[in-house]
Amino acid sequence: MADLTYTGVDKDQLVVSLAAIVCGSSGQDVSADNINAVISGSGNSVAAYWAPLFASACEKAGGIDEMYPTAGGGGGGGSSAPAASSAPAAVVEKPKEEEVDALAGGMDMFGGEGGSDY
Numbered sequence: 001m002a003d004l005t006y007t008g009v010d011k012d013q014l015v016v017s018l019a020a021i022v023c024g025s026s027g028q029d030v031s032a033d034n035i036n037a038v039i040s041g042s043g044n045s046v047a048a049y050w051a052p053l054f055a056s057a058c059e060k061a062g063g064i065d066e067m068y069p070t071a072g073g074g075g076g077g078g079s080s081a082p083a084a085s086s087a088p089a090a091v092v093e094k095p096k097e098e099e100v101d102a103l104a105g106g107m108d109m110f111g112g113e114g115g116s117d118y
């Protein structure tokens with residue numbers, strides 16, 4: 001397995017984004033103060049502008065759930081329940097298409113006009 005070592009900006013982005021996910025999934029507001037509390041509680045530190053930047057981005061997106069809409073990622077696991085929403089879901093129905101039999105009225109496999117195989 002590869003040794004993953006993050007430094008500089010890559011580490012800061014990873015730490016802040018994971019802290020924002022922790023805040024959101026624990027039911028807390030994704031605010032700069034809460035993100036900084038998670039970061040310091042994990043023994044990490046980032047540049048001062050990261051937490052307000054991520055908090056603002058989460059707020060503009062409508063919450064952390066909008067930035068990371070699905071739980072889990074791979075494999076044949078079950079799906080998660082949809083998030084409750086105050087807005088009614090729009091139902092879009094596709095128009096039904098008629099099925100067309102590819103052999104109806106066409107030639108049979110020997111080139112005749114009957115559509116029969118015999």
